[in-house]
Amino acid sequence: MxxxxxxxVRPALPKAxxxxxxxxACALVTLITLPFRDMLDLANAVMLFLLVVFLVALKLxxxxxxLAAFLSVxxxxxxxxxxHFTFAVNDVLYLITFAVMLAIGLxxxxxxANLQEEAERVRHHEQETRDLYELARSLTGAATLLQVTEAMxxxxxxxxxxxxxxLLDNARKLDTQGCSVLEKQxxxxxxxxxxxVTGESETASAPPLFxxxxxxxxxxGVMAVYPETTTLSxxxxxxxxxxxxxxxxxxxxxxxxxxxxxxRTQIQMSAEKLRSSVLSTLSHDxxxxxxxxxxxxxxxxxxxxxxxxxxxxxxxxxDQSQSMCNLLTNLLDMARxxxxxxxxxxxxxxxxxxxxxxxxxxKPSLGARPLVVELQKNLPLVEFDAVLIERVLxxxxxxxxxxxxxxxxxxxxxxxxxxxxxxxxxDHGSGFPAGQIDHLFELxxxxxxESAKPxxxxxxxxxxxxxxxxxxxxxxxxxxxxxxxxxxxxxxxEAPVIEEEEEHG
Amino acid sequence: MADSPINILLIEDEPHIRRFVRGALEGQGWKVVExxxxxxxxxxxxxxxxxxxxxxxxxxxxxxxxxxxxxxxWSEAPVLILxxxxxxxxxxxxxxxxxxxxxxxxxxxxxxxxxxRALIRRHIRQxxxxxxxxxxxxxVDFSRREVLRNGExxxxxxxxxxLLTALIASQGKxxxxxxxxxxxxxxxxxxxxxxxxxxxxxxRQKIEVDPAQPLHLLTISGVGYRFQP
Numbered sequence: 001m002x003x004x005x006x007x008x009v010r011p012a013l014p015k016a017x018x019x020x021x022x023x024x025a026c027a028l029v030t031l032i033t034l035p036f037r038d039m040l041d042l043a044n045a046v047m048l049f050l051l052v053v054f055l056v057a058l059k060l061x062x063x064x065x066x067l068a069a070f071l072s073v074x075x076x077x078x079x080x081x082x083x084h085f086t087f088a089v090n091d092v093l094y095l096i097t098f099a100v101m102l103a104i105g106l107x108x109x110x111x112x113a114n115l116q117e118e119a120e121r122v123r124h125h126e127q128e129t130r131d132l133y134e135l136a137r138s139l140t141g142a143a144t145l146l147q148v149t150e151a152m153x154x155x156x157x158x159x160x161x162x163x164x165x166x167l168l169d170n171a172r173k174l175d176t177q178g179c180s181v182l183e184k185q186x187x188x189x190x191x192x193x194x195x196x197v198t199g200e201s202e203t204a205s206a207p208p209l210f211x212x213x214x215x216x217x218x219x220x221g222v223m224a225v226y227p228e229t230t231t232l233s234x235x236x237x238x239x240x241x242x243x244x245x246x247x248x249x250x251x252x253x254x255x256x257x258x259x260x261x262x263x264r265t266q267i268q269m270s271a272e273k274l275r276s277s278v279l280s281t282l283s284h285d286x287x288x289x290x291x292x293x294x295x296x297x298x299x300x301x302x303x304x305x306x307x308x309x310x311x312x313x314x315x316x317x318x319d320q321s322q323s324m325c326n327l328l329t330n331l332l333d334m335a336r337x338x339x340x341x342x343x344x345x346x347x348x349x350x351x352x353x354x355x356x357x358x359x360x361x362x363k364p365s366l367g368a369r370p371l372v373v374e375l376q377k378n379l380p381l382v383e384f385d386a387v388l389i390e391r392v393l394x395x396x397x398x399x400x401x402x403x404x405x406x407x408x409x410x411x412x413x414x415x416x417x418x419x420x421x422x423x424x425x426x427d428h429g430s431g432f433p434a435g436q437i438d439h440l441f442e443l444x445x446x447x448x449x450e451s452a453k454p455x456x457x458x459x460x461x462x463x464x465x466x467x468x469x470x471x472x473x474x475x476x477x478x479x480x481x482x483x484x485x486x487x488x489x490x491x492x493x494e495a496p497v498i499e500e501e502e503e504h505g
Numbered sequence: 506m507a508d509s510p511i512n513i514l515l516i517e518d519e520p521h522i523r524r525f526v527r528g529a530l531e532g533q534g535w536k537v538v539e540x541x542x543x544x545x546x547x548x549x550x551x552x553x554x555x556x557x558x559x560x561x562x563x564x565x566x567x568x569x570x571x572x573x574x575x576x577x578x579w580s581e582a583p584v585l586i587l588x589x590x591x592x593x594x595x596x597x598x599x600x601x602x603x604x605x606x607x608x609x610x611x612x613x614x615x616x617x618x619x620x621x622r623a624l625i626r627r628h629i630r631q632x633x634x635x636x637x638x639x640x641x642x643x644x645v646d647f648s649r650r651e652v653l654r655n656g657e658x659x660x661x662x663x664x665x666x667x668l669l670t671a672l673i674a675s676q677g678k679x680x681x682x683x684x685x686x687x688x689x690x691x692x693x694x695x696x697x698x699x700x701x702x703x704x705x706x707x708x709r710q711k712i713e714v715d716p717a718q719p720l721h722l723l724t725i726s727g728v729g730y731r732f733q734p
Contacts, residue, residue, distance in 0.1 A: 284563060287589045287610050288519055294611035295525035302614055318613065325611050345593070345727065348699035350706055352717055357724040373717035381699050387593055387727035498703050501664050 015063070022056045022064030026071040030079050037080050045080050046101050049073075053105040057112035065113060069105030073098050131155060132244065139252040143259075148252050152223075155245070159238070162228040163245075165213075167221035167253060174222065183224075186210050190222045196243070199224075206232060211242055213250035220253045275339055283332050290328070293321040330458045333391065337465040344388065344469060348381040348496055351414040351423055357386070358393035359412075366401060370409035379414055381495040382421040388466045389488075392474075395459040396425040396486050404429025404483065419492050420472070426485040431478035440476050463488070511535045511625055514555035516546035516572070517587065518564055522610075526559065526587075529614040530621065543567035550576055557624060562588040562599055562607075570595075570602045577603035583624035583678070587612075593727035597681050600728065605678035627677035638673055640721055640734035643712055645673065654712070664689060665708050668701075672722065672732040681729040705730065 013021075029052045033045050049072035057065035077087055081094050089095065138151035149165055156163055166187050169175045174191050176184045182200070190197040190210040199208040206227045213220040223246050232238065300306065300314035336342050352375055359371065393412075400410045404427035411426045432440060441464040460476075463486075467474040472490035479485050513535050517523045520541075527537045538553055540546035543564040550558065558576060562569035573584055586599050586607040596607050605627075606620050636648045644653045650666065652659045661669065671688045672680065682698045690700065705724075709716040723731045 284589050288522070291589070291611040292519070292521035292525065295522065295529075295614060295617075298614040299525050299528055322611060349702045352706060352709075353702060353724040354726065356717060356719055357726045359718055360723055371718070373715075375717055381702065385727070386724075390726040496697070496699055498700060501662055 013060075018060045018064045019067060022060055022068040023071060025052050025056055026068050026075055028052075029072075030075045034079055037084075042080060042097075045076060046097065049076055050101065050104055050108065054108045054112060057109040058116065061116070062109060062113035065109035066106065069102060069109055072105060073102045076101065128241075131158075132248075135245070136248055139248055142252055142256070145253070145256060148249060148256070152245070152249055156225075159241075160227065160229040160232070161225050163223055163225045165221060165223055165249070165253075167213075187222045187224065191219060194219050196239070209239075209242060211246040213246055213253055215250040215254035217254060220250050220257065223249060272339070276336075279332055279335055283328070286328050287325065290321050290325045294318050294325070297321060327458070330395075330462055334458055334462050334465065337462065337469065342388075342469060344385040346383045346385050346470075348383050349386060350381060351375070351379055351421065354384075354386055354389045354393055355412055355414065355423070358390050358397060361390070362394060362397055362401075365398070366410075367406075369401060369406055372409050372411040374411070374413045374415075376413075376415040380416065380421065380492060382490055383493050383495075384470055384490055385466075388469070392463045392466050392488060393423065393425070395463050396488075399459055399486075400425055400427035400429070400484070403427060408483075416492070417489075420489040421492055422487055422489045424485055424487040426479060426483060428481075428483040431482060431484045432476060434478075437476050437478070441474065460486075511557065512553060512555045513537050513557045513559060513621070514540065514546065514550055514553060515559045516540045516543060516564065517559070517561040518542065519561070522561075522587075525614065526617065529617055530559075533618055533622070535621075543569070543572050547572060547575060550580070554580075554582075556582055556628070557621065558582060558584045559621070560584060560586055560604075562586050562595060570598050573599055573602040573604050581628075583628050585620055585624060596728055597683075600679055600681045601683060606731075607679065623677035630676070638734070641712075642714065643721075645669070652712075659711050661708070661711065664704055665711070668704055668708055669712070672730060676732050676734060679725055679729055679731050683729075685729060 026049075029048050033040060033048060037045070053065060053068045053072055056068040074087070077089065077094075077098060078085065081097075082090055132155075135151055135155040138154070139148060142148045142151060145165075145167070152163055152165070166174050166176055166179075174187055176187050179187065186197050186199050187210055189195075190212050194212045194214055196212070197210040199210060208224055208226045211223045211225065213223055223242075225242055297314045297318035301311050301318055303311065306314070355373060355375075359366075359373070397410060397412070404410070408428040411424075413422075413424045413426070415422050415424075441460050464474050467488050467490070470490050472488065474486065474488050476484060476486045513530055515523060515526055515530070515537055517526065517539070518541055523539050523541075527539060530537045538549055538555065540549045543566050546560070546564075549555075558580075560569055560572065564572070569586070573586075576582075576584065583606075584604040586596070586604045587610060588596055588599075588607050589610045599607065605624055608617060608620060637644065637646050639645075642655045643659075644656075645651070646653075647670065652661055652666070652669070667689045668685070671685060682701055686694050686698060686701055689704075690697075694700065705722065706716070709719050709722050712721060713719045721733050723733055725731055
């Protein structure tokens with residue numbers, strides 16, 4: 001630490017120069033005192049030398065000052081203490097002077113240097129804190145990862161290190177593009193263990209250091225620190241420093257991550273809102289004119305004063321408008337189902353309710369067609385959305401009616417098979433064309449490619465979407481006796497218990 | 506009431522729909538007053554005291570459900586809802602707020618007239634409550650708590666009987682699961698709808714000729730039930 005700090009504070013004065021300066025200062029004071037050595041009391045000369053030692057300690061640091069202390073004693077002895085120009089002394093008492101002089105010199109050096117170093121350390125510390133504060137401020141303001149990287153580089157530039165961030169990509173893997181195999185391994189090691197890893201130096205420079213970016217929620221990536229203009233190792237006594245840096249950056253990266261998540265969610269939400277408002281506006285705006293059409297055509301069809309042909313035409317308009325409306329309902333429902341935003345209103349209920357409701361709804365269009373409804377005895381409660389399953393049944397029964405003769409019966413059976421509650425809708429028509437059964441439930445598939453029968457093949461796709469939203473499945477077969485059969489299977493689940501009432505009287 | 510013509514207030518923002526609805530209702534000899542907005546409708550309802558309200562749930566100026574609540578606070582007249590929304594929650598909310606029945610757009614004129622007639626009939630019957638009712642093969646005598654099928658007594662459990670009478674009492678209107686639960690099982694059971702399904706199924710076994718294709722106890726998916734004599 002002291003080494004590094006001194007180096008930072010006095011980059012202008014290399015070691016050798018400082019020592020030379022110390023020697024020069026001692027020589028100078030010797031030269032100055034030499035002409036006056038007879039007039040000058042030796043004690044004053046000692047003071048001068050001590051002053052020099054003190055100044056050297058103050059300005060040049062500990063090493064030069066120690067040298068100056070010894071040199072002063074030697075020069076004082078050699079030039080000023082009689083006999084001159086020899087280290088020998090006349091009076092043994094001078095040895096005490098030397099010893100005291102040396103002791104005071106060294107002591108002064110020690111005290112001054114300590115004080116200096118302490119001041120230096122405080123100054124350095126303050127600088128570091130200020131830098132860190134600056135870094136934290138720019139990291140807090142950073143709106144992009146690039147800004148985070150820039151702030152980090154700006155912070156490191158003075159210390160002679162260079163850092164690079166490796167962050168998690170969308171697959172939550174460390175993005176290690178352009179790294180050597182060894183580097184990749186070390187990066188992943190730091191990531192996986194959330195621990196600092198020291199690399200191996202490639203050249204004469206110190207080895208790089210890999211620090212995990214440990215954010216409050218998780219490890220967000222790894223910061224690699226390489227020495228750039230310094231020979232110091234980042235894993236040396238600067239370890240703490242880099243750890244602080246790493247945790248600051250980790251927090252910034254995590255903050256950016258959540259900003260992004262929040263933005264994405266917001267965009268998604270507004271897109272979803274737009275979609276559903278478009279759907280409901282469409283639904284309203286298309287249904288309103290259709291309602292008028294159906295209503296007015298129906299009025300005409302029921303007007304006895306009109307000729308029969310006109311009334312027939314009017315009822316045709318009414319029926320066509322009605323089926324257009326059904327088509328619209330199917331389209332909008334499919335759009336809703338495909339956006340995955342349909343919330344099922346599931347309740348425990350009986351299939352018979354759904355079947356009877358569908359048959360009641362279809363009564364006008366089914367007319368006198370024979371229907372066979374077979375309900376297995378004691379069918380359990382099944383959890384489903386009544387409106388949606390009713391839609392499924394209506395679509396299936398309408399299909400059955402569409403693809404079979406008007407006198408052929410439609411069969412509806414409800415039963416339990418292998419922990420699934422099933423409803424089968426079967427007809428005695430021509431059945432599905434062979435080879436198309438597998439594609440029946442795909443959007444816009446139809447049994448007959450170009451037929452006069454209405455519908456765009458949405459019906460079965462919607463059935464599939466609804467049944468699958470219930471966690472069930474739907475499949476179609478051609479019966480051996482002719483005709484098609486579509487079976488809906490819903491999981492049984494744990495039906496709630498019904499407490500029987502106590503009958504009294 | 507049968508002597509003076511029935512007054513109907515029609516609140517609907519679409520002029521074309523108003524036109525054919527009005528035509529259909531006037532064709533039955535009923536008097537129709539139109540209102541274009543909810544605010545106007547509420548004022549008309551206050552001044553004209555209609556015998557029946559036909560209300561579009563999707564009014565641009567106010568929430569239809571609010572309007573029903575407001576109207577219900579001072580009037581007993583039946584309310585028929587016209588709803589373009591296929592979302593059942595809106596209908597349930599409107600029915601629970603006091604509406605009696607609903608029609609989903611588009612609807613035929615015959616259907617409209619039938620619903621309005623059923624509501625008017627129900628309203629009249631409410632004022633002169635009868636101790637007996639007969640429908641299909643069934644005859645119910647409320648004073649003796651007796652249900653006969655083709656003249657033979659049918660045994661109903663207390664809950665089944667309460668369910669039947671609740672349905673008959675709401676004849677001509679849609680009754681939501683919630684209000685039926687409350688009426689038959691009491692206020693604490695309004696969340697256990699599956700009881701309702703089971704008892705309704707049992708009741709159908711005893712009342713209907715073909716329980717799989719009921720004629721009287723009709724299911725309105727996602728909303729509730731309707732009793733049809």
